[in-house]
Amino acid sequence: MAQWKWPAFYTTPMTQVVLVGITCFATVGMFSAVSNLGAGGLEDVSLSDTANSVLYAMFAVTGLVSGGIANVLGPRLTLFLGTLGYALYVGALWCYQTQGTSWFLILAGAILGVTAALLWSAQGAIMMSYPLEKDKGKAFSVFWAIFQFGSLIGAIIALAINIKSGGLSSVSTSTYIAFLVIIFVGVASAFLVLPPNLVVRGDGTLVKLQAASKPHEEIIGMWRVLKDRRLLALLPMFFASNYFYAYQGAINTARFDAPTRALNAVLEGAGAIVGALMIGYLVLDIKWLKRRTRGYLGLGVVTFITIAVWACGLGWQASFDRARAKELPYINYKDADYRAKAPLYFFYYFGDACYQALAYWIMSALTNDPFTLARFAGLYKALQSAGAAGSFGMDAVETPFLNELLASWIMMLASFPLAFLVIRTIKETNYGDEQMIYAEDVQHAAMEQGGATEGEVGSIDKERDDIVAETEVKA
Structure with missing residues (x-):
């Protein structure tokens, strides 16, 4: 009996990266767009911080095992389950605004933490293992640009709907409806992604012979990951990679009115897209440099950007604190004072994209095995979410803004020397150490x-x- 024959272009790694990018574009992207409006579109910043703390705490716990779960279930089912939490959370935000059900928002945050860990483990494995070694930086660029385009579109939708509201500090009902429609498209798109045994790289090799792993293999595999000194050295980088989101969201809420928050979200999405494309195509995948040299170059670029951008942020933050922020009038995008603030939000997320790209690229340079990289991705998201949970908890108790900024910045800077030590161990290729199946x-x-x-x-x-x-x- 004849079997279904997939078109050749559909089984290529980049097609699969684009597909998973579309899934995240329509789900995580919409969640990011709501979050970037400042406090998730809520007037109650404390409730938003609490919900996000619960979300990232559950994300951190689930992330420790989500890579193994993704390997056992396969990418399609894992992505599908992972997308459902985003629809529930945005629905809970809408429900809170109309009904005041704060308990439901916190519960939705906890559920989203579990499902998001599944989604990002499957996504990480696809993005890092499917492409050829020479294309892994570009694969991140393509995925991140598509994913962040979701944030950008969502922010544009919010801006268009809320621009006439002037001083309104909450998100309108029509905004939530628009977000949910796009999210459900993303839920359905999860089934378009192929498992690794159906994907053929440009050199004719399969990504993996098996479509899925077995539970006992995942227990052994995770134990090996936890013993890998290179991964242990990257843990500070993982922890710091999302720590700054709480601070940036808090400043967005404290200093800008609703339309300007939406405009800041547009700038953030644009910065993330440009940053991802530049670091992937122009730095991490330069053809005429050896792989380790590209790693060193990427680390140097990210270090410079982190120092420059956050130094500018420090200059602004030194001019006010939490108490003074409550007394000052909101900044509107028409104000002259906004002209100096707009580039900061663009480059905050430009730098974020470069930082995330470097972390993913280093992990993907250590191996090509999709099951191992799914475990890497799960651990990455677990530590990343633990950091985010701590940062939202820090903001919930009204820690001084300056302390939040310094904590975020110092942790990123401290992670770079350890990342340098890991880059030193990167081989020119891992193909000789791994079984290649044509x-x-x-x-x-x-x-x-x-x-x-x-x-x-x-x-x-x-x-x-x-x-x-x-x-x-x-x-």
């Missing part, structure tokens, strides 16, 4: 054992994988 060989093995025609094995399907797996066992 799609053509798998097709021939299926034809010889199953008696199928060439047209019937044109796609790399599960039946053929079972045949090849049996052949390897016999060998």
Whole structure:
């Protein structure tokens, strides 16, 4: 019986990266757009901080095992389950605004923490393992640009709807409806992503022979990850990578009115897109440099950007504190004072994209195995979320803004020397250390054992994988 044959372009790594980018564009992107409006579009900053603290705490706990769960369930089901929490959370924000149900918002935050860990583990494995080694920086750029384009579109929607509201500090009902419609499109798009055994790289190799892993293999695999000194050295970088979101959101809420918050979100989305494309294409994947040299260059660029941007932020922050922020009038985008603030929000997220790109690129340079990289991604998101939970908790008790800024900045700077030590261990290629399986060989093995025609094995399907797996066992 003939099997479904996927078009050649559909089984390429970059197509799959684009697809998972679309999924995150429509789900995480909409969540980011709401969050970037300042306190998630809520007037009650304390409630928003509490919900986010619970969210990231659950994210951190689930992230420790989400890579293994993603490997067992496969990318499609994992992505589908991961997207559902975003719809629930945005719905809970809407429900709170109309009904005042604060308990539901906190519960939705906890559920989202669990589902988001699943989504990001599957996403990380796809983005880091599917492309060829020479294209991993570009793969991040493409994914991050598409994903952040969701934040950008969401922010533009919010800006267009709220621009006439002037001093309104909460998000309108029509904004939430627009977000939810886009999110449900993202939920459905999760089923378009292919498992690693169906994806063929540009050199003719399969990403992985198996479509999924087994529970006992994940327990052993996670233990090996936790013993990897290179990953341990990256933990400070992981922890610091989202710590600053609480501070930036708090400043956005404290100093800008609603339309200007939406405009800041537009600038943040634009900065993230530009930063991702530049670091991936112009730094991390430069053709004429060796891989380790590209890593050093990327680290140097990210260090410079982090110092420059946050120094500018410090200059502004030194002019006010929490008490004074409550007394000062909100800044509107028409005010002359806003002209010096707008570039800061652009470059905050420009730098964020570069920082995230470097972290993902270093992890993806350590191995090409999708199951191992799913565990890496889970651990990355676990530590990242633990940091975010701590930062939102820090903001919830009204820690001085200056302390929040310094904590975020110093942790990023402290992570760079350890990242340098890990980059020193990167090999020019990992292909020689890992089993390479060519799609053509798998097709021939299926034809010889199953008696199928060439047209019937044109796609790399599960039946053929079972045949090849049996052949390897016999060998």
